[in-house]
Amino acid sequence: MISxxxxxxxxxxxxxxxxxxxxxxxxxxxxxxxxxxWRWSNMYWVAGGSFLCYLAMQIYKTRKLTRQEHIKxxxxxxxxxxxxxxxxxxKIYLPTLAVAGLFFLAFPLLFSTYQxxxxxxxxxxxxxxxxxxxxxxxAGLLDLGxxxxxxxxxxxxxxxxxxxxxxxxxxxxxxxxxxxSFGILLGFPVLRLRGDYLAIVTLGFGxxxxxxxxxxxxxxxxxxxxxxxxxxxxxxxxxxLEQSITYLYYLMILMVIFTIFVVNRLQSSRIGRAWFAxxxxxxxxxxxxxxKTKTKLTAFALGAFxxxxxGVIFAAKTxxxxxxSFTFLESAIILCIVVLGGMGSIIGxxxxxxxxxxxxxxxxxxxxxxxxxxxxxxVIMMVFRPQGIVANxxxxxxxxxxx
Amino acid sequence: MEPLxxxxxxxxxxxxxxxxxxxxxxxxxxQIVALIGPNGAGKTxxxxxxxxxxxxxxxxxxxxxxxxxxxxxxxLKPNKVTQQGLARTFQxxxxxxNMTVLENVMIGRHCRTRAKVLGALFRNAGTVQEEQExxxxxxxxxxxxxxxxxxxxxxxxxxxGDQRRLEIGRALATDPLLLLLDEPAAGMNPQETSELxxxxxxxxxxxxxxxxxxxxxxxxxxxxxxxxxxxxxxxIAEGTPEEIRNNPAVIKAYLGEDIExx
Amino acid sequence: MDYFTELFFSGLTRGSIYALIxxxxxxxxxxxxxxxxxxxxxxxxxxxxxxxxxxILNIYGFPLPAVIILTVxxxxxxxxxxxxxxxxxxxxxxxxxxxxxxxxxxxxxSIFLQNYVxxxxxxxxxxxxxxxxxxxxxxxxxxxxxxxxMLILVTTAVVMLLLTWLIKFTRTGKAMRAxxxxxxxxxxxxxxxxxxxxxxxxxxxxxxxxxxxxxxSHIGQINFYIGFIAGIKAFTAAxxxxxxxxxxxxxxxxxxxxxxxxxxxxxSSDYEDxxxxxxxxxxxxxxxxxxxxxxxxxxx
Ligand SMILES: Nc1ncnc2c1ncn2[C@@H]1O[C@H](COP(=O)(O)OP(=O)(O)OP(=O)(O)O)[C@@H](O)[C@H]1O
Ligand SMILES: [Mg+2]
Numbered sequence: 001m002i003s004x005x006x007x008x009x010x011x012x013x014x015x016x017x018x019x020x021x022x023x024x025x026x027x028x029x030x031x032x033x034x035x036x037x038w039r040w041s042n043m044y045w046v047a048g049g050s051f052l053c054y055l056a057m058q059i060y061k062t063r064k065l066t067r068q069e070h071i072k073x074x075x076x077x078x079x080x081x082x083x084x085x086x087x088x089x090x091k092i093y094l095p096t097l098a099v100a101g102l103f104f105l106a107f108p109l110l111f112s113t114y115q116x117x118x119x120x121x122x123x124x125x126x127x128x129x130x131x132x133x134x135x136x137x138x139a140g141l142l143d144l145g146x147x148x149x150x151x152x153x154x155x156x157x158x159x160x161x162x163x164x165x166x167x168x169x170x171x172x173x174x175x176x177x178x179x180x181s182f183g184i185l186l187g188f189p190v191l192r193l194r195g196d197y198l199a200i201v202t203l204g205f206g207x208x209x210x211x212x213x214x215x216x217x218x219x220x221x222x223x224x225x226x227x228x229x230x231x232x233x234x235x236x237x238x239x240x241l242e243q244s245i246t247y248l249y250y251l252m253i254l255m256v257i258f259t260i261f262v263v264n265r266l267q268s269s270r271i272g273r274a275w276f277a278x279x280x281x282x283x284x285x286x287x288x289x290x291x292k293t294k295t296k297l298t299a300f301a302l303g304a305f306x307x308x309x310x311g312v313i314f315a316a317k318t319x320x321x322x323x324x325s326f327t328f329l330e331s332a333i334i335l336c337i338v339v340l341g342g343m344g345s346i347i348g349x350x351x352x353x354x355x356x357x358x359x360x361x362x363x364x365x366x367x368x369x370x371x372x373x374x375x376x377x378x379v380i381m382m383v384f385r386p387q388g389i390v391a392n393x394x395x396x397x398x399x400x401x402x403x
Numbered sequence: 404m405e406p407l408x409x410x411x412x413x414x415x416x417x418x419x420x421x422x423x424x425x426x427x428x429x430x431x432x433x434q435i436v437a438l439i440g441p442n443g444a445g446k447t448x449x450x451x452x453x454x455x456x457x458x459x460x461x462x463x464x465x466x467x468x469x470x471x472x473x474x475x476x477x478x479l480k481p482n483k484v485t486q487q488g489l490a491r492t493f494q495x496x497x498x499x500x501n502m503t504v505l506e507n508v509m510i511g512r513h514c515r516t517r518a519k520v521l522g523a524l525f526r527n528a529g530t531v532q533e534e535q536e537x538x539x540x541x542x543x544x545x546x547x548x549x550x551x552x553x554x555x556x557x558x559x560x561x562x563x564g565d566q567r568r569l570e571i572g573r574a575l576a577t578d579p580l581l582l583l584l585d586e587p588a589a590g591m592n593p594q595e596t597s598e599l600x601x602x603x604x605x606x607x608x609x610x611x612x613x614x615x616x617x618x619x620x621x622x623x624x625x626x627x628x629x630x631x632x633x634x635x636x637x638x639i640a641e642g643t644p645e646e647i648r649n650n651p652a653v654i655k656a657y658l659g660e661d662i663e664x665x
Numbered sequence: 666m667d668y669f670t671e672l673f674f675s676g677l678t679r680g681s682i683y684a685l686i687x688x689x690x691x692x693x694x695x696x697x698x699x700x701x702x703x704x705x706x707x708x709x710x711x712x713x714x715x716x717x718x719x720x721i722l723n724i725y726g727f728p729l730p731a732v733i734i735l736t737v738x739x740x741x742x743x744x745x746x747x748x749x750x751x752x753x754x755x756x757x758x759x760x761x762x763x764x765x766x767x768x769x770x771x772x773x774x775s776i777f778l779q780n781y782v783x784x785x786x787x788x789x790x791x792x793x794x795x796x797x798x799x800x801x802x803x804x805x806x807x808x809x810x811x812x813x814x815m816l817i818l819v820t821t822a823v824v825m826l827l828l829t830w831l832i833k834f835t836r837t838g839k840a841m842r843a844x845x846x847x848x849x850x851x852x853x854x855x856x857x858x859x860x861x862x863x864x865x866x867x868x869x870x871x872x873x874x875x876x877x878x879x880x881x882s883h884i885g886q887i888n889f890y891i892g893f894i895a896g897i898k899a900f901t902a903a904x905x906x907x908x909x910x911x912x913x914x915x916x917x918x919x920x921x922x923x924x925x926x927x928x929x930x931x932x933s934s935d936y937e938d939x940x941x942x943x944x945x946x947x948x949x950x951x952x953x954x955x956x957x958x959x960x961x962x963x964x965x
Contacts, residue, residue: 023739024713024785029720031792036721044784142765144772183883189950196700196768197949200900204942207897211942215935262524269523270516270534273502277510280499283965287454287493289485289514291579298520328893332776339769372780378773382766383758394503397538398557417962451965493965 002055010054018052060384071265093309104253106352114251120317122127124356127259129337129349131306136335137343138267139299140279141191142199144194144331144401145206148186149179149304151213151326153311158226158321159219167196168232172312179308180301187300191293206331213323227323229315248317254349259306262347268395275299275345329371336374339381341389351389405467407432407612408581413462415445415452415636422448424636426462431582432469435603435613437558437623439654440633446616447494451585451632454491455481468580486514490579492570494586494616496540500559504550507558508541513577541576548572564595568602569659581612599627624648632656659660671864673923678814678883679920685876686899687914688828689748689869693859695845695909696865697760702753702771704873705896708776709889711744711874712881713782716793723794732864733796737954740878741871747778748870749863757859768778775893782889820879824872825915832911833940837864845909868928894938901945907958916956 025046028037104145108116128150135143153175160166190201213220220226231244232251240249266272274295277285286292315321337356343346355376360367381388414560415423422445438446452459452611453476464476466487474560476484490511499507516537523528550566553561558569568589574582584603590598600622607613617623623630623643632640632647634656640647647653686708693701717832718739721734755774759767795813818875832838843851844861852858880895881887906917921941929937 016750020743021785023743024710024782026715027721028786029717031716031720031794034720034724036724037634059741077814082792140765142768190946192948193953195764196903196952199768200897201773201946201949204897204946208939208942209948211936211939215939238617265526266520266523269530270518270537271520271523273506273510274513274708276502276506277499277814279498280501282638283456283963284493284497284499285510287485287497288483288490288510288573289482290510291480291482291532298812302520315730329776332772335769335772342535369780369783372784375773375775375777375780379770380773380779381772382762382770386762386766394501394506396503397505397542418959447965456965457962 002033002059006055006058010051010055010058012046013054014051018047021046024249047261051281064127075363076172089250093275096246105136113242113245116245117317118358118361120245120249120252122354123249123256124313124317125334126350126353127252127306127310127338127355128334129341129353130259130263130346131303131310132334133303133341133344133346133349134263134266134275134305134306134337135299137338138272138279139347140195140343141299142195143202143300143303144328144335145202145209146303146307146334147326147328148202148206148209149182150311150314150330151209151306151323152179152182152304153308154321154325155213155220155226155311157312157315158229161229162226164226168230168312168316172309175312176309180305182308183301183304184297187297189369191296191300203328206326206328212325213326218321220326223323225320225324227320229319229321231319232316234374235278252313254341255309260346260350267344267346271295271298304379332371332378333374336377340377340389340390341391342387342390343386344392345390348388348390404417405473406430407467407469408614409465409467410453410465411463411465413449413452413464414460414461415448415457417429419440422636423452424639426633426636428631428638428641430612430614431629432612433610434608434628435607435615435626436635437601437615437617437627437630439617439620439623440639441628442633444633445636446633447585448636450491450616451587453484454489454583455479455484466580478579482514485577485579488578488580489583490574490577490581491583492567492574492585492587494589496566496570498558498566498570498573501557504558505538505541505554506546506567507573508544508576509537512537512540513571515578523570544572544575547605549598561644564591567591567662568599570579571602571606575611578613581614582606583614583616586618587615588617596622666746668930671909672926674928675930676923677919678817679926680902680919681817682883682895682918683899683902684821684915684918685824685872685879686895687903687918688890688911689873690903691902691914692841692865692909693904694903695911696862697756697767698764699756699767699771699846700900701756701866701869702768702896703774703778704748704757704869705878705892705899706775706782707744707748707751707870707891707892708873708895708899709887710778710877711740711870712745712793712877712887712891713786713889714743714874715740715881716791717843719794729796735877736796736834737875740874744874744877745867746868748866748873749800749941751778752863752866754918757862759870759903764861766774775896777867779889779892787887788889790886792886793884795885796882813879817879817883820875824875828868828872828911831868841865877906897945898941900915901948904945904953904955907955910955910957913955913957920956 016032022043023041026039028039029035030037070223107119132143132146135141135146156175156178157168157171161170186202186205190198193201213225216222231239232248274285274290277288277290278292284290314325333356338349338355340356341352360370368371406429410426410428412419413423413426414421426449438449441444449458451457453464455456455476459477462477465473466476466489467473468488472486476487479487499510516533518530518533536594542554547552548571550565550569551573553565553573558566561569571584571587588599603613603615603626614636615626627644628645630642630647631638632653639652639656642650686704689704689707690701693699693704715736719732719736722735727735742893752773755770756767759770832841840851841858841864843856844853844858848858899918901917902921903914904917905920906913906915921944922943925937925940927938948955
């Protein structure tokens with residue numbers, strides 16, 4: 001499996017990484033007291049780690065190559081993917097779905113309020129992920145300012161409550177619609193741009209909105225934010241903290257189900273097909289009579305809609321909003337969810353959101369490395385598995401032959 | 404009678420390069436018209452100008468659907484041109500590789516259907532019926548293309564010749580008046596080419612007009628009613644296959660000056 | 666008047682730094698058509714390496730000229746090494762992937778490197794030693810332009826000249842231009858495209874490191890996050906000038922630097938970053954080919 005040259009090359013690679021990381025990983029200085037800290041152990045970690053990574057990659061590559069070779073020669077058949085079987089066989093996926101459904105329904109009864117709170121956050125990211133998935137995963141528009149729409153939702157609840165005393169249920173659709181309108185407003189000029197420019201412009205817009213929230217004190221109360229935002233009411237009954245968290249949890253579950261329903265229907269519709277086609281080839285798409293701008297705009301606005309709604313829920317959950325919650329990193333996390341889950345894949349995005357949000361919460365050791373891992377995930381997925389953990393499945397049709 | 408497509412004075416500049424130079428061209432209804440010329444003559448550029456993908460520097464593009472008023476295609480966006488009844492294939496196949504064969508054709512129906520977001524959400528009777536019609540029609544087209552066995556394959560997994568035919572099928576799904584084919588026989592073996600010849604004839608017999616770019620002279624001569632020859636962006640000849648075959652300017656453009664000198 | 670001159674020179678200084686970073690964006694974009702998101706991070710790593718090297722050398726009591734030379738060397742070498750490695754790991758495997766893939770990979774790389782430095786070093790701002798003493802002969806002008814401003818301007822000018830010479834007149838430069846124009850053709854005529862791309866990353870990264878070093882010693886402190894904003898601004902400059910164009914990047918950088926300097930000086934400093942972002946958005950919307958870039962039509 002591993003040849004001598006592989007090992008030699010691996011050693012060279014590890015040597016290179018030791019060199020590369022030496023100043024930053026090994027040396028640590030304190031410029032004020034003028035002391036140097038030499039952290040030699042880090043060097044051994046880097047050396048060992050990069051060596052093993054290299055070998056693992058080599059093995060992965062050769063295995064992939066031989067597999068392809070065998071498939072070409074017809075020695076082995078291309079296996080239908082395990083996950084496709086899992087997802088298409090009702091005998092397997094129905095019970096799984098039932099168990100998962102029961103688990104999520106019983107969650108607040110089984111676990112503490114603290115845990116429920118974490119799960120609410122994870123579910124919020126599920127919805128955010130599904131929303132961004134429409135834009136990035138399905139329509140192929142790299143939106144790096146998604147968090148701006150989230151902020152629009154959150155601030156619309158905070159401000160509409162503050163100035164007009166509007167409640168959660170009134171603002172929930174308003175927040176979504178406001179975010180969608182912002183999406184259209186922003187989308188109109190920028191959706192003509194090429195993909196990579198679009199990414200930068202949306203990133204710029206996201207930052208502009210955050211900076212405005214931070215500096216425009218009269219409007220947004222600046223960096224200190226707005227507090228005392230009420231939690232959602234339950235038909236006028238006052239809920240205690242614990243009850244209201246449980247309530248919010250079930251609300252989130254409903255929201256997730258609603259999102260899945262809508263996103264699924266959209267994707268398998270005429271418009272959803274146009275989105276997928278747009279992602280695949282814009283020029284061919286136009287030549288087939290699809291209005292590029294309009295189709296993109298719909299995707300953009302619908303994606304923003306979910307972010308706006310979750311923003312309202314976020315404000316209600318934390319009872320407090322400030323600009324610090326809406327940085328670029330937030331957009332990056334949501335993007336990471338979509339990429340890890342698989343562009344366009346609903347199940348994938350749900351699983352990815354749960355993994356990426358819950359894992360750092362439960363593995364404390366992991367939580368420091370959270371953003372590092374998110375960055376690495378983006379790169380690794382693009383290089384090794386661009387289709388994500390659960391590839392998007394195209395709908396199949398049965399053809400009746402009438403001969 | 405007005406020709407179906409009437410192009411006058413079409414010119415296209417790229418920076419300093421003049422890729423099309425004051426071109427006049429007509430396609431009459433029910434005709435198969437070929438556009439030939441050496442590599443780099445500007446044939447594909449011509450298609451791109453016609454379909455709104457490039458914005459021509461000057462010139463007039465007029466379409467007269469049978470029994471209807473003449474309309475100008477200049478300045479229309481590509482999707483509007485398709486809606487007016489021009490559908491094309493690409494020289495470098497541009498299918499939607501990660502969508503199924505059937506979905507590729509279904510996309511072609513997009514501009515002839517109307518379901519909106521709300522229809523998608525509520526699946527009202529009209530939307531459902533429209534969707535069923537899209538599927539049925541697309542399946543029929545695939546049957547005619549001989550691709551009925553692979554409706555659920557990803558387009559990228561199809562053999563080359565099938566991809567070319569799928570692209571034609573996708574274009575047909577838009578209900579065009581005029582079908583624009585950019586080197587449909589490129590990369591096909593003789594067997595596939597003769598099947599293609601048959602296919603194109605059938606399409607014409609179904610009432611479509613066809614504008615064909617092709618390097619395979621046998622195919623061109625067999626199929627075309629009329630031929631235009633381009634060289635360096637200029638039209639150097641036009642006529643029936645017979646006339647073109649014996650035109651010295653065409654022979655010169657294809658074989659180069661040296662041969663004549665020798 | 667004095668205030669104006671002061672703002673003018675501070676704008677030039679800013680512009681020079683942006684130019685050093687913007688060149689990396691523009692060169693990489695010119696060659697592989699990728700917005701190298703991680704470029705700002707390379708600049709930040711250059712600054713960190715410079716800080717670490719100079720501090721160590723100072724502690725061991727090296728004389729000032731040696732400290733300066735070795736610091737410059739170390740920061741450019743390591744930044745170049747990072748640029749090279751990033752390209753090999755995150756972009757090279759994606760040469761033939763859909764256009765979004767390398768972009769997402771670049772964003773991932775950027776986040777990774779930021780947090781790598783954050784974890785390996787610190788999240789605090791670190792003071793950066795003033796490497797350059799105030800020159801005697803500059804004293805009369807001290808009210809207008811400081812020694813380090815002066816040095817930044819001169820260094821930038823020299824670097825630009827070198828780069829122009831390299832691109833215009835050397836074999837490597839020719840290979841780079843050929844690759845930028847048509848990768849396939851370049852490969853056919855025997856140019857080692859992978860090597861050319863690597864060299865481009867190396868040069869771009871080294872330039873960014875020089876920028877990082879200069880700005881760090883000018884401002885006097887750095888942290889892991891400086892690359893993000895600087896990167897976006899330099900990118901703005903590159904787009905403003907016309908991405909892919911080397912003189913464009915320089916021009917765009919000076920325009921951006923001056924506008925920012927005057928805007929913060931005369932209008933308000935709260936919205937400093939908003940200003941740059943808005944400029945970026947406006948150019949991309951109204952003139953995506955930039956001031957010196959050529960509008961090209963995608964070949965179909
Ligand atoms: N987008 C563009 N930008 C600049 N030049 C272009 C562009 N598109 C085409 N050209 C130039 O226009 C000329 C004509 O090219 P075109 O592709 O139309 O030729 P063609 O007749 O289709 O050739 P082939 O038979 O090889 O397909 C060429 O010189 C080409 O380089
Ligand atoms: Mg052509």
